[in-house]
Amino acid sequence: MTAPAPDHAFIHENMAAYLADALDPAQRAAFDAHINNCPECFDAFSEARDADRALQRTLAGLAPDPKLEDHITSYVRETTMNH
């Protein structure tokens, strides 16, 4: 057996750190592996990510740049859907 899959608590505890890019590569990989196989956590993560983006937009006081948005969306897809 390889490294044990992280449980739901790991995802919820580390969601903010993930969004802040504060996880180390092993933690990030474990996080990705879990949300790729757990629709419940993936949904929770998607909501947190959207809320995080909305908050950052508010803090920046800027309208979102559509191209940047596409870039971020592509990046997140690549990192979270990486099978």
Ligand SMILES: [Zn+2]
């Ligand atoms: Zn889960």
